[in-house]
Every structure is written in structure tokens, then in C-alpha cells.
Amino acid sequence: MSFVALDLVPLLAAMLACLACGLVGNLLLLTRQSLLGDAVSHAVLPGIVLAFLLTGSRDAGPMLAGAVLAAFAAALLVGLVVRAARLPPQAAMGIVFTGFFALGVVLLEAGVGRRVHLDLDHVLLGQLEALVWPAAEGWHSLLDPAALAALPPEIRLIGAVALSVPVVLAALWKELRLLAFDPEFAAVSGFAPRALSALLLAVLAVVCVAAFWAVGAILAIAALVAPPAAARLLARSYRGQVLASAAVALAMGAGGVLLAGALPWLAGWGFGLSASGMVAVAGGVLVAAAALLARARESR
């Protein structure tokens, strides 16, 4: 009973959020834009907070729309800063995206108390532990409509994102691969790289929202980078890269949540471990393991 009620939803949330982030992260890694993930995961905060403050609900729709709008506004602003201040894009990104994040924090604090709770800690560090499912009485609750209706709403959002990301990647499989490998060739052969890049930014904003509820804004970058980085060390083809990153992402989410629950108990520690922190740690461990594996394979 207690596993299904207390641990199942956090476990699924972490796995699915890491899956969505890891899949999109492939395109960032292969185009050497991984830090864009970090930037966008921060820039979406004011959009999410505004959507939350305006609607007072945690419905997926307004929140995703707010995140996408914030990401595009930030991207446009970066372009403006580059031109107006003649700064290199990296510096402009640093200014704009941290500014957006700070704005989000201020909005959050200004709005707290007026509406139902949206906790700063949760936004920064995720709220896996809060995703409990009290209505569940055991595994059979997975088939019970009444219990399913009482699932935390965040898991629906994460699930919907995790399902739609593979659909988008599959539908635009060759287009995105071409964009990542050679955007100029994509342009010349009529595969609108600007439109594809804009779509990628939107998808990135959406997965960042999913990552928010799971691991939080600060550790979202781990979910975006670790799975594709580990996969890059092991895979030789694009398909292998995507499949391996998906496997690493699922392992990272599951491993983090399970270790956070089991380690303190096994070691007899008197304190708990943050699940989102352990997800990021698991990501790092998996990248290290992939590096060792790749080295062993090379020397053989």
C-alpha cells in the first residue's frame, strides 16, 4: 500500500520528466547548445508563475502556454540585446535568462498569499516528495477510476509532455536530424531551419515545465544534459543516440528516486535525501559509468 501511495507517483514523475528532457536534450547536445537548456529552464519561470497567478490553478494548458511565451520573449530579447548592446550572444543570454528567472522569483513572492500555494522551494528544487497519491490503496488502484481521478495533477502534465515529445521527435525525425547536423544544408534543401529551431525552442520550454514539477528549475539542466551526454559516449548512430538517451533518462529518474528512499534507510541515517537532488546525482553517475564503459570498449 505505502509504495503505491507514497512512492509510485514520484517515481513515475521523475522517470517521465527525465525522459522528456533527455530526448530533447539530444538535439541541444548535438548542436552544441546544451546551455540553452539551462537558460530556457530558467527563463520559463515568470511565464509559469504568471499563468498560475492569473488562473489560480495548476492546469497544464495555461502553464505550458505561459512557459512557451516566456521562452520566446526571452529569445527575442536576447536578439535585441545582442544588436543594441553589441554583446556576444552568450553574454546576452546570461543577462536575459537570469533576469527572467529573477522576475519569476519576484512575481512568485509577490503573489504568494494571494493565491493558493506555489512554493518557491518546489519551483527551484522540484516537489517529487509532495506527489503523493493518498487515494491509492494498492496496485489495484491503478485500475480504479475513482482513485485515478485523485492522482496529483502534476503527474498528468508530466505524462502528457512525456508522451507528446516522442511523437514530435518521431514525426520530424529526419528534419530535426538534418537541422542538427547541417542547418545550412537544411535551409538550401527547403527544410526551414528557422521554423524548426522555433519549434525546438517551444518543445524545450514545454519539457522544462515538466522538469519543474519533477526536479525543479535548478536541476532541470541535469535531465537535459546527462542522458544525451551518456548516450553520446556509447552510441554510434543517431537512432542509437536517441534510444540510449531514453534508457539513461529512465534509469536516472528511477535510480534517483529509489536511492533517495533507500539509502538513508539502508545506512541508518537520521536524515532524508532530496529526491530531485538524487536524480541529478544519478545522472552524473550514469555519465561517469558511460565514460568508463566507452573507455573500456576503446582499449579492447
Place this chain on the structure above:
Amino acid sequence: MSPAPVPLPLPALSVRGLSVAYGREPALWNVTWHSPPSGLVAIVGPNGAGKSTLLKAALGLVPRLAGEVRFFGAPLAAARRRIGYLPQRAAIEWDFPATALDVAAMGRYPRAGWFRPLPRAEREAARAALAEVGLADLADRPIGELSGGQQQRVLLARTLAQEPDLFLMDEPFAGVDAATEEAILAVLHRLAEGGRCVIAVHHDLSTVPRAFDHALLLNREVVAEGPAATLLSPENLARAYGGRLRAPG
């Protein structure tokens, strides 16, 4: 590749009053040039003469300040399927997880269109393009494990797989060994004999008269153009290179 049935009467590439600047530095100034409809054409000139920029501006890859570009008399949007582009090898990240065949197959993507996986027949056409450049045995090799010359031939295969009428090539011979250069030249000559037009940015002046039919001598402006055999006269070279070079041969 199927031979083009009739000679193409219009200039393959035609630019009028083309100007491009990077920041405040002009890269091309008021370039007007009409390529032949077919044959091998070299674009030569000193470093920074705007040779690559001419190709990129024609293809809309860099913004132009002014000027008009036509491919076989049509604007770019209407002529895309007739144009193949071969970028500089150095512009590609070769550690990308892809095989030689994966890259060659990208030349067939426009035939599949948006949202559709590449049909098997198109992949086989890409394999044939690899065979044409002598890489049939390396089709499944990751591109990061290929030599520089082999990588250059993979890019050529991708362009061949497009089956265009106009090939725009940015330094197709850069950093390749003599054998690869001969192999690539043989392919280009076959294309020219089939009625295609190949316009290549080229560095090695000594091979221009022997290997090319036509040449454009560029130094931000058009210095001279004409048959490759006679264009690189001492006077023209002095005008393009400022007297630092002597005529080849």
C-alpha cells in the same frame, strides 16, 4: 544519375548588383555575373575576396544588402530542387553520430518531403551516390572515423544524391590528397558532360586552366571572367591579387 536531355539555355546562376557586408566590412560589392548554363566553373580570388560569400548570398544563407539572384531564370524558392550545395568540410561537425550513408541520404530528404520517413528506395539512391564517389564499402562507417578526403567525398555523394542541375561547391578540394582530388574531378567532369553546371570555389590556381571550362576572378568585385584556359593572364592576376602572383605554368 540520369542525363539531362537538353542543354540548358539560361545561365545556371545569375547575380545582378549583389552586395554583402559583414558588419561594416563589405564582402561583395555590386557583383553582376552570369554563369554559363553548364560546364565546370571555378570561382577564384585571394583570401577574403568573397568567393564563399557569393555562394552563400546566392543561396540566402547570408543576408544581402542589395542585388538579385536567379537560378535558371527563376528565384531561389522556385529552383531549390535544381540546386545542390556542398559546404566547406570544416563547417561540419564530424563527430555527429551518423554513418556515411546517413549523410548521403540527406540529399534525398526533399524527395520524401516533410514528416515522412525516408523511403527505402531513396536510401538506395543515396547508396548509389556513395558508390559513385568510391565509398560503397564505407557506407556504414561512422563519419567521424573517415579520413578528410573520404569525408569530402561523403559530402559530394550527398550533393550527387540531390540530382541537381546546378552544383554549388565551396572548396571541394580543400585538404584532400591528390588521389581524392583526381577522383572528385572525374566525377565533376562526368557531371559537366551530362549537361550539369558545377560552380566551385577554388584555391589552386594551377589546376584551373586544366580542370575547369570557365572561371570567375573575384576580389569583392568581379575582376574578370571568361574561359578558364585564358582568364588567368598575368594582367588579370595582378589586378585580383595585387601583383603578388604570377600566372600558373
